């Protein structure tokens with residue numbers, strides 16, 4: 281799960297997807313394309329909205345996406361088109377490029393919709409982000425558990 285800062289959207293996506301999967305079988309992680317917040321906890325508004333739905337994301341610390349992630353992971357979900365372009369620009373070959381998906385294409389195939397960045401907004405933005413990621417992760421989890 282990849283966004284810009286790895287403190288708002290992708291930590292929620294990581295926590296939500298992990299909560300829907302059997303943790304023995306799947307490793308879910310998140311990262312940011314920028315390093316502004318490396319080592320930090322998720323944004324407190326993300327922590328709060330996750331708590332509200334029974335998910336604890338306080339074990340997470342921000343890290344920067346790096347090229348070894350293409351080797352480590354089978355799927356890489358970008359939150360928005362900038363994240364997608366930044367990740368794809370780091371890929372070395374077609375196989376790596378193909379791992380990168382726009383997460384909302386799970387819900388709205390081929391529309392390339394973005395999860396809006398809630399960083400500069402209010403709490404309602406985090407609630408909206410939570411709900412759209414929850415729906416997308418339902419689909420991802422059902423595909424993976426097949």
Ligand code: 4NP
Pocket residue numbers: 283284285286287288289290312316397398399
């Ligand atoms: P995120 O949100 O990409 O969902 O983690 C942001 C967090 C921090 C910044 C931008 C977006 N920032 O500019 O510091």
